[in-house]
Amino acid sequence: MSSTDDESWDEHVRVAVYRAFAAYGRQPTAPELADAAGGSLAVAKQALHRLADARHLVLDECEHVVLAHPFAAAPLGFSVMGGHTLWWGGCAWDSFAIPHLVPGEPEVLIATRCPACGTPHALVVGREAPPPGDQVAHFLVPVARMWDDVLRTCGHQRLFCAESCVDGWLAETGNAKGYVMDLATLWRLAKGWYAGRLEYGYRRREPAKAAEYFAGAGLRGAFWER
Template sequence: MVELYEGIRLFFYREIANTGRLPSVADAADTLGVPEEWVWDGLDNLAADRHLVIDANGTIVLAFPFATRSFGFSVMGERTLWWGSCAIDSFSIPHIVDKEPWAVVATTCPACGAAHSWLVDRTGPPAGDQVVHFLVPMAKLWDDVIFTCENQRIFCSDRCLDDWLARTGHELGATTDIATLWRLAEHWYDGRLDTPYRRRDPVLATKYFAAKGLSGEFWGL
């Protein structure tokens, strides 16, 4: 069954990566040659292992770094258009989808609504003086992963971030610049579209953050 679940994971991930669209359970069952109930069971197991997030209607909402609805970021390649799960994930997509050498990541400032976009490729960080804000500490990321993703956003400036914090009542989380965001995204999902894939355990994830210059209590898992 482990092999089947990995096949199901790979099918959904590669379909979303290739088309930007969520395939159906029937498509997965037909392609893999298994009953649909086996696919549903596999999706439940993948969600339990934190590869996917499934809503109350049984729909895949997040297949990191991809989303199936807006979380504030669009990612437009030369041939494919995706939703990005959050700031890190949106910048990660061009790094893992080999057929797309670049993508335009677009969003709006949560404070003032100003539009921002970056041409993200694998050669180096794009220019930009915006402020990336992580509201939820990494150790609490999965307490409510939808909330976490919805609140990992990019602001025009510190002033916009301060205005948003004052309006929402949230406390300041952690901030980075665009160059650090690109470096953080560069290898975060290495191997995601290959098999076998293993998520980083908390120790390795914390070491990865530290290697990108992000350490301290907020980044500890």
């Protein structure tokens, strides 16, 4: 098989993965993956590994998709309920992105707990404007290091009651402070970050374009440099 064929299967498999998560809240089944790769599950699995190497998704040791941002295959701290589908959001960023990405789901209910005090939070997040609320998001890992351990990164992009809860959690865990933003900034960050990801021809942003996007959301400084 030529490299051109590989790229074609990769894109078919990538789209199949993302559309399955968007439509059903789950990764594609083995037959669905095989269908996306011309009837061959082996070809599909090869494509999954190339996609993981290219940072389009994250696999576990059993070749299952763990993350296909903004979707997660298992609970990572956020449930995202639409009118018809329940998703696991990979993190605060990803959870806020889902209503902007999934057709027919312009508004979702995001549920989570403050990592510091355990207070439950439920936010209705839509496409038109940020949700009201005094909660803040804390991102522990800077952009340049996010893919060093992407599951740890996602597990530490959480919503807290207030910055005082962030400070208490940092003191308890011994972590250094990352970046704190309000809900409006988080919403702007999530709004267009994954635009086009369900379609053929999607390309991840190059560093300069990513920096431009972050600045447009009001996020500047060393933490956001790739």
